[in-house]
Amino acid sequence: KAGVTQTPRYLIKTRGQQVTLSCSPISGHRSVSWYQQTPGQGLQFLFEYFSETQRNKGNFPGRFSGRQFSNSRSEMNVSTLELGDSALYLCASSFPDDEQYFGPGTRLTVT
Amino acid sequence: GESVGLHLPTLSVQEGDNSIINCAYSNSASDYFIWYKQESGKGPQFIIDIRSNMDKRQGQRVTVLLNKTVKHLSLQIAATQPGDSAVYFCAEKYSGYGNKLVFGAGTILRVKS
Numbered sequence: 001k002a003g004v005t006q007t008p009r010y011l012i013k014t015r016g017q018q019v020t021l022s023c024s025p026i027s028g029h030r031s032v033s034w035y036q037q038t039p040g041q042g043l044q045f046l047f048e049y050f051s052e053t054q055r056n057k058g059n060f061p062g063r064f065s066g067r068q069f070s071n072s073r074s075e076m077n078v079s080t081l082e083l084g085d086s087a088l089y090l091c092a093s094s095f096p097d098d099e100q101y102f103g104p105g106t107r108l109t110v111t
Numbered sequence: 112g113e114s115v116g117l118h119l120p121t122l123s124v125q126e127g128d129n130s131i132i133n134c135a136y137s138n139s140a141s142d143y144f145i146w147y148k149q150e151s152g153k154g155p156q157f158i159i160d161i162r163s164n165m166d167k168r169q170g171q172r173v174t175v176l177l178n179k180t181v182k183h184l185s186l187q188i189a190a191t192q193p194g195d196s197a198v199y200f201c202a203e204k205y206s207g208y209g210n211k212l213v214f215g216a217g218t219i220l221r222v223k224s
Contacts, residue, residue, distance in 0.1 A: 098143060099145075
């Protein structure tokens with residue numbers, strides 16, 4: 001069974017731009033969660049989608065948003081990028097709860 | 112954020128020795144706990160989990176112990192190998208919050224050959 005895939009793997013953007021990251025969960029998994037990982041703050045929960053509905057949200061500004069499609073694929077969007085948004089963005093999938101499997105992440109650099 | 116600023120502790124062990132990695136969790140309502148291993152350039156990899164109605168669970172070369180009284184979790188790795196070198200994270204979850212995981216800061220495990 002294929003694992004969680006994330007695209008792109010690496011991204012460089014300029015302050016003020018916006019970015020969209022994509023996550024394809026393991027086949028059959030209906031829950032997708034997003035996390036931000038930085039050296040200073042560690043792994044922090046962004047939000048979770050289940051059956052196309054946001055089920056939970058972390059403490060991030062409204063510039064961070066996401067959505068989930070009917071095939072469970074998910075995207076997250078960050079608008080008006082700031083330097084502090086540079087991070088590894090990870091998504092994790094599960095069916096529907098408990099064991100979460102992470103993708104390799106998207107490394108976002110904001111310059 | 113919910114993770115503290117990081118200065119990761121490091122555990123150095125000799126190949127073949129047993130390793131014990133500790134974690135203090137924050138929410139007494141958490142009912143599910145997971146250990147992840149993260150190697151450089153990769154996403155966290157699931158190792159083992161335990162529910163709050165258990166005190167101990169064993170996997171292949173790994174054992175997780177849960178002490179709810181003091182909100183403490185530990186991961187024991189038997190016969191540590193060089194391939195075990197990585198950052199290890201504990202994570203807690205409260206089922207009332209869906210799949211939201213709250214991660215610990217992490218521990219670096221270095222295995223000396």
